Amino acid sequence: MTTSRQITPLPMPTGDEPISKGVLSYMSARYQTNVHSLVLEEFERSGMTSAQVARRLRMDPGQLARLLGNPSNMTLDTLSGLLFAIAGKEPDTNALKYGEMDARQNEFKEVHVSSADIIQPVIMRETKIVFLLVNAPFKTEPQEIGMYKRAIAIERGAMQFLSLGTNSFWSGPTNMIKQRYEKVEVA
Amino acid sequence: MSICVADMVDAAWEDSDDAVLFAQCRALLEDYVRNNWIRLRWDPDQDVPANIARVRPPGLYVFDFRSKGKDGGIRVFGAFAAKDWFVALTWEFRNEVDWDFEPTNCLKTWIDLFNTAPPYLGSDANDYLSSNYSIAHADG
Numbered sequence: 569m570t571t572s573r574q575i576t577p578l579p580m581p582t583g584d585e586p587i588s589k590g591v592l593s594y595m596s597a598r599y600q601t602n603v604h605s606l607v608l609e610e611f612e613r614s615g616m617t618s619a620q621v622a623r624r625l626r627m628d629p630g631q632l633a634r635l636l637g638n639p640s641n642m643t644l645d646t647l648s649g650l651l652f653a654i655a656g657k658e659p660d661t662n663a664l665k666y667g668e669m670d671a672r673q674n675e676f677k678e679v680h681v682s683s684a685d686i687i688q689p690v691i692m693r694e695t696k697i698v699f700l701l702v703n704a705p706f707k708t709e710p711q712e713i714g715m716y717k718r719a720i721a722i723e724r725g726a727m728q729f730l731s732l733g734t735n736s737f738w739s740g741p742t743n744m745i746k747q748r749y750e751k752v753e754v755a
Numbered sequence: 756m757s758i759c760v761a762d763m764v765d766a767a768w769e770d771s772d773d774a775v776l777f778a779q780c781r782a783l784l785e786d787y788v789r790n791n792w793i794r795l796r797w798d799p800d801q802d803v804p805a806n807i808a809r810v811r812p813p814g815l816y817v818f819d820f821r822s823k824g825k826d827g828g829i830r831v832f833g834a835f836a837a838k839d840w841f842v843a844l845t846w847e848f849r850n851e852v853d854w855d856f857e858p859t860n861c862l863k864t865w866i867d868l869f870n871t872a873p874p875y876l877g878s879d880a881n882d883y884l885s886s887n888y889s890i891a892h893a894d895g
Contacts (some may be wrong), residue, residue: 576768589772593776608793633803639786639804
């Protein structure tokens with residue numbers, strides 16, 4: 569029996585079905601975070617100080633700090649102004665299919681592995697994966713695998729939510745799993 | 756990610772006002788997962804905007820993800836297991852956060868789950884993320 573769970577992926581629009589408030593909010597927030605990331609990246613690459621950027625935009629430094637500090641403060645107006653002021657650039661306007669921007673797609677497949685190998689700290693470090701154990705004490709000895717009932721993890725740098733069952737886990741594309749767990753016995 | 760945080764982000768697709776906040780929070784967590792550029796605030800005493808910040812008391816090394824939204828949005832609390840490895844443990848609506856309780860509760864949750872394995876204790880902000888981040892300072 570597996571105790572793992574999946575994070576529900578984004579429901580895509582179909583037919584005449586109304587899109588929920590949550591989904592619309594997510595798409596808006598996702599766009600804002602993408603834009604925010606773009607501006608931060610350009611700002612860091614530019615080597616400019618925030619005071620310089622603020623002067624170019626005749627903006628209060630505190631207002632600029634708020635723009636750079638949180639995605640939700642970024643509007644189309646501020647985006648275009650900031651990109652131009654920082655780097656003399658304008659935003660790209662290509663429309664991409666959901667998930668296309670991510671190097672690794674957010675798709676979940678079940679893969680059976682040796683759980684004992686996965687949870688060894690050395691493996692955790694190599695794979696940059698954190699397991700959060702639920703209803704079980706944390707043990708690092710492989711023979712304690714029976715204590716592990718459930719875990720979910722996120723990894724930075726890969727669109728991935730993981731959950732660990734007693735002998736299986738869920739994650740992103742299979743090829744990535746094989747690559748990342750090549751040192752682990754696949755059951 | 757703890758089950759309670761997973762439940763919250765899983766409710767993001769619902770058609771409710773709370774789901775709007777959950778969805779914004781999910782997008783922020785995914786922003787981190789996707790290795791997008793983010794701002795990290797190290798000094799809890801500096802009142803500067805950031806995506807993720809160390810919270811008071813700093814000695815607990817508890818961080819929060821700061822999702823803005825209606826009534827302040829949502830804060831997700833957690834700690835790092837290692838560089839780049841953030842474990843999201845608890846969450847609360849921003850306007851309902853008890854700042855005396857939440858960081859301690861977060862650390863208690865960590866101890867309950869990981870027993871004697873302590874959170875990762877970096878000496879400065881650069882010890883926590885390896886790429887695509889900037890440090891939020893009071894001077895911008």
